[in-house]
Amino acid sequence: MISxxxxxxxxxxxxxxxxxxxxxxxxxxxxxxxxxxxxxTKAAEQFVTPLSLASISGEKVYTSLFSLxxxxxxxxxxxxxxxxxxxxxPATADLIAKMASGLADDLASTALLATDKPVLIAPAMNVRMxxxxxxxxxxxxxxxxxxxxxxxxxGEMACGEFGPGRMAEPNEILAAxxxxxxxxxxxxxxxxxxxxxxxxxxxxxxxRFISNHSSGKQGYAIARAAVELGAETIxxxxxxxxxxxxxxxxxxxxxxxxxxxxxxxxxxxDIAIFTAAVADWRVAAxxxxxxxxTGNAPPxxxxxxxxxxxxxxxxxxxxxxxxxxxxAETERVREYAAExxxxxxxxxxxxxxxxxxxxxxxxxxxxxxxxxxxGVEDWxxxxxxxxxxKLMERLAQMLMPEQKAAE
Ligand code: PMT
Numbered sequence: 387m388i389s390x391x392x393x394x395x396x397x398x399x400x401x402x403x404x405x406x407x408x409x410x411x412x413x414x415x416x417x418x419x420x421x422x423x424x425x426x427t428k429a430a431e432q433f434v435t436p437l438s439l440a441s442i443s444g445e446k447v448y449t450s451l452f453s454l455x456x457x458x459x460x461x462x463x464x465x466x467x468x469x470x471x472x473x474x475x476p477a478t479a480d481l482i483a484k485m486a487s488g489l490a491d492d493l494a495s496t497a498l499l500a501t502d503k504p505v506l507i508a509p510a511m512n513v514r515m516x517x518x519x520x521x522x523x524x525x526x527x528x529x530x531x532x533x534x535x536x537x538x539x540x541g542e543m544a545c546g547e548f549g550p551g552r553m554a555e556p557n558e559i560l561a562a563x564x565x566x567x568x569x570x571x572x573x574x575x576x577x578x579x580x581x582x583x584x585x586x587x588x589x590x591x592x593x594r595f596i597s598n599h600s601s602g603k604q605g606y607a608i609a610r611a612a613v614e615l616g617a618e619t620i621x622x623x624x625x626x627x628x629x630x631x632x633x634x635x636x637x638x639x640x641x642x643x644x645x646x647x648x649x650x651x652x653x654x655x656d657i658a659i660f661t662a663a664v665a666d667w668r669v670a671a672x673x674x675x676x677x678x679x680t681g682n683a684p685p686x687x688x689x690x691x692x693x694x695x696x697x698x699x700x701x702x703x704x705x706x707x708x709x710x711x712x713x714a715e716t717e718r719v720r721e722y723a724a725e726x727x728x729x730x731x732x733x734x735x736x737x738x739x740x741x742x743x744x745x746x747x748x749x750x751x752x753x754x755x756x757x758x759x760x761g762v763e764d765w766x767x768x769x770x771x772x773x774x775x776k777l778m779e780r781l782a783q784m785l786m787p788e789q790k791a792a793e
Pocket of ligand 1: 726
C-alpha cells in the first residue's frame, strides 16, 4: 500500500449530490496517512455538513472567505499554498466554469486561483451539462492549464438520465491522487541545466530599446520541466512578466551581451538550452541622453551585430555535454533549422514556425520540429508545457548513455 504520509491535500467540495462520496474519499486519504483540509462551497453545505467532514478529517473545515477567525488561523492563500495537491470533488459545471475563467468570488474559487500547486478535478454533473459546448470549452481550458481530470464515469445519474457525468468513485480518485503525489523519477538529479528565455532588450537611448515579442513562456516551461526532473536549473531571462518558477535559480538580464556573460559564468553545465529570442543587432552607439526630435530628418541608427550566444557556448572549451538551440522561422522551417544546426555547432535545434498567425510568440501552444544530425522529427501541436516535458525527457535520455559509461 503506497503511503501518503507527509502529504497534504486540500479538498474543495462543490455543490452536487456526489458530494456525499467525499466522506469515503477523505477516509481513504486518512488511511494512507495524508493530511486533508477541506473547503466547502455554499452549495456543498446543502449536501454535506462541516461537522461530519471535520469528524472524519480531524481538521477544521473552511467555508467562508470572510471569516475573520479562519483568516487568523489559516489565511485563504496559505490554505492552498500549504497543500501538495488540490482536489476538486465534485467539480460541478459552475465550479469548472469559474476556474476556467479565473473567477474568485468565494473561498473555494479564491483558493483555486491562488494556488501554484497541481490540481485534480473530479467532474460530476448531468450528462447534458457535461456535453454542453460551454462545459466542453471550459474543460479544454482547464486541461490546457495543466489540470488533471479523474472521470467522469458513465452511468445512471441521480436525475435518472444515463451517460457520462457521474463522479469517479472515491477509490478511483484516490488512485489519481496517488499517481500525482508519488515521487517522480529524477533522472537529472545532480545535473546542471542552463536555459535562456524571453527577449533581450537593446537600448537606443535611456527611454527606447530594440526588442521582440518573446513572452518567455516556452523557456520558463522548459525551466519548470528541468526542475521536475531534478536538475539544478539556471534560468537566464530577459525582461518578461512571468512568475519565477519554483526551484529555479533566476539570473535576470537585459541585453544580449549580458546574457552571454551570465551564460559563460554558468559554465560548465551538463545541458544548455537557448530558447531566448536574442536581438541579432544593437545600435552601434547608445545615446546617453534621450534623442530629441529636431524637426529635420529622423535620426539614423547604425546597428552592429550582437554576439551569438548559442554559437559561442557551443564552441567553448567548457562546452556543455548537450547544447540545444531554438530556431524561430517564418518559412522553410526545417531547412533553415538544419542550416542553423550546422552553423551554430549545437546538438539539436528545436524549430518552430513564428510566421504571422502562428501565435507562437506569446501563445500557450507550439508545434515544433526536432532537428538533429539524425534527421527531423515532427512533434504534434502541444502546450508549451508538454513540449518542455517531452524535450527534457529526451535530453535526459541523451545524457544517460554517457552517465552509464562513466559509472
Ligand atoms: O517566449 P515565447 O513567447 O514563449 O516564444 C517562444 C519562442 C518563439 C521565442 C521560442 O520558441 C524560440 O523560437 N526561440 C528562439 C528565438 C530566436 O531567436 O530564434 P533564432 O532563429 O533567431 O535564433 C536561433 C538560436 O540562436 C536560438 O536558440 C537563439 O536563442 C540563439 N541566438 C540567436 C541570436 C543571438 N545573437 N544569440 C543566440 O544565442
